[in-house]
Amino acid sequence: MIDKVYIETPLGIATISGDENGVTSVSVTKESSNTISKNVPLHLQKAVLQLKEYFEGKRTNFDLMLNPSGTDFQKKVWIELLKIPFGKTVSYLDIAKRLGNPKTIRAAASANGKNPLWIIVPCHRVIGSDGSLTGYAGGLWRKKWLLDHENSVKQQSLF
Numbered sequence: 001m002i003d004k005v006y007i008e009t010p011l012g013i014a015t016i017s018g019d020e021n022g023v024t025s026v027s028v029t030k031e032s033s034n035t036i037s038k039n040v041p042l043h044l045q046k047a048v049l050q051l052k053e054y055f056e057g058k059r060t061n062f063d064l065m066l067n068p069s070g071t072d073f074q075k076k077v078w079i080e081l082l083k084i085p086f087g088k089t090v091s092y093l094d095i096a097k098r099l100g101n102p103k104t105i106r107a108a109a110s111a112n113g114k115n116p117l118w119i120i121v122p123c124h125r126v127i128g129s130d131g132s133l134t135g136y137a138g139g140l141w142r143k144k145w146l147l148d149h150e151n152s153v154k155q156q157s158l159f
Contacts, residue, residue, distance in 0.1 A: 005037035005044050009055055011142050014118070016047050022067030023047050025116040028138055047120075054119060057149070060086035068116045077111035084125040087150040091129040113137055119146065 002024060004017045012030045016023065020043045040048050046064060053059035068078065080098050084090055092112065096105040113135060115123040124146040128134040136143035 003041045003044060005040050005048060006035060007048055007051065008036055009051070011138070011145060014051065016044055016051070018044055018047065018067065022065035023117065023120065024067050024069065026051070026118040026120055027116070028118055028142070051119065055149075057152075060150075062120045064120060066117060066120065068121075070111070070114065070116070073107065074111040074114055077108050078115055078117070078121045081112065081115065081121050081123055081126065084122055086122075089125050089127045089147065092126055092134075093129050095126060109135065125150075 002017050002019050004015055007014050007016065009028065012028045013036070014026060014028050017025045023044070026047070050059055050062050050064060054062075068075070070078065076099060077095060080095050083098075092105050092109045093102060095112065096102050096108045099108060109126075112123045112126050115121050115137075118138065124136060124138075124143045133140050133143050133147075
């Protein structure tokens with residue numbers, strides 16, 4: 001059985017879903033109709049803690065068991081997204097090249113947009129080849145916020 005918990009983040013209410021096989025999805029909404037979870041199932045506690053640490057600027061990578069649903073191609077794209085370093089960005093073309101075929105750029109962009117693991121699989125770190133903040137299911141303002149957040153955390157750690 002898939003469990004769901006709701007946590008408050010600076011970008012809205014996040015819904016974290018999963019079971020003992022791993023986190024299946026993380027999404028965000030501006031709706032406040034979901035009540036913040038008071039009881040968090042054991043298998044989602046680590047995800048809740050790590051997301052809170054991320055927003056507090058104390059975490060730059062996630063160490064979670066993930067179990068998203070998707071096609072084989074989508075999963076290959078999501079694995080490539082996991083390789084993007086904190087505070088860095090790559091283009092959709094870069095992802096397609098990493099998969100071995102620059103012609104798959106549209107398919108890679110589509111898979112990026114279907115990423116079910118908001119923030120944990122960092123699709124927000126993928127930008128247009130010209131440096132523009134193109135396409136983001138959570139809204140471009142959230143993408144900008146996340147990139148700014150990661151850059152400020154990175155800069156703070158230099159001193």
